[in-house]
Amino acid sequence: MPEFLSDPSILIPFLLIGFAAQLVDGALGMAYGQISSTLLINMGVPPAAASAGVHTAETFTTAVSGISHVAHRNVDWRLFARIVIPGMIGGILGAYVLTQIHADTARPIVLSYLTLLGLYLFYRGVMHRHTEKRPRVVEPLGLVGGFLDAGGGGGWGAIVTSNLLVQGGNPRKTIGTVNTAEFFLTVTISATFILAMGWEAFTVATVGLLIGGVLAAPFGAMIAKRVNPDLLLTFVGAIVTLTSGYALYRALA
Template sequence: MFQSLFADPTLLLTFVLVGFAAQLIDGALGMAFGQISSTILVSMGVPPAAASAGVHTAETFTTAVSGISHIAHGNVDWRLFFRIVIPGVIGGVLGAYVLTRIDASTAKPIVLAYLAALGLYLFYRGVMHRHTESRPKIVAPLGFVGGFLDAAGGGGWGAIVTSNLLVQGSNPRKTIGTVNTAEFFLTVTISATFIAALGWKAFTVATFGLLIGGVLAAPFGAWITKRVNPDGLLTFVGALLTATSGFGLYRALS
């Protein structure tokens, strides 16, 4: 298997660079690794289930390093962590199971339109300095929906959970660090579900490249999160969410 992984170094390097850039953004802003990586794989002709399986397999390693880095920098709210991780894992298993058996793409444009609108709202609040912190009330259902859509759509845990927690007034730095740390447990469960359903064929050169690049970038994302002020983080999250969701919506409707 490893001979085939290193058969084309140029292709491997391409995915290493994609993984590095995607994880740097994800670690700093709490979203985008799955969206960026899955979009590239699907555009290259990889079936959605295989693309999601490959991305989540790589994320098992990248989120482990990212989570450790966020914990080291004090970016984790442990009370919030335990409120989202269990329902997130349950939703992730269900989403992975659904994706291996039916086409879950029909709801994708609706979800992307919602996220794009949410991104615009977060961007507005960041620019206008109108983020008032408060403890979020809707957490467990959000974790479940985020886990389900992440597995079924090949990514989206951070976009859904992080953005909605921020809308409820959660602290940006703590939210990003907590959601990233919880994502490790989500990706381990989703990857195991995909491997049980699809076998090890999901572990391709793309998966290996994303894994290498993501692991190298993970520590830097947590460092960036700790040093950017809350309004700046909110603005960046809003801009990124609007851009990625808007592009995904365009592709889904075209």
């Protein structure tokens, strides 16, 4: 019998992490993996186990989050159609490359780029300088975002959402669309992992993250719908800067 069935209280720390990470991810379109993985590792969970738990739980939380964004009409279906297939292809390629070479050499470069991008988005949000227009560069973003998410252990939302916003995408629609597409990306990346590990993937951390994330998903979509676009942009810039900057510090330390 799993330990959490005899003592459900051990789920609480992981449930809270999953709830907080998904609330941020659902509202801002990014950072579920970064937040939950960092907190799990700081709690003493081995990096491999943390990654396994996050990716398995994310398969379910992104499904609920996507449904919530659809219900709140946060999805631009034209943008979704352009981004989801390239994202899945990039995810497959990233998973394959990860088994062939080590991806850490490119990680500091990507993190430096994201940190600067986050500062720029924060500036535009604070100064109210976001002019909305339909993004032109979409498919390559999906491909690169999916590749980095699989090969580097995260980054779909940070890469895709932030770059679409820089191009002038509507914050609410961009966040909702990227979140909804992430479900298909996560399923693609996680399929082999779940098949390989079976029920062993469902650790205490995984179950807690899953429950907390599913509970938080509807609230994230609600926040994205109701918050002012400039404020959303400011928060996106702040979260990209903080998570990428911290990850860059750890990568170079």
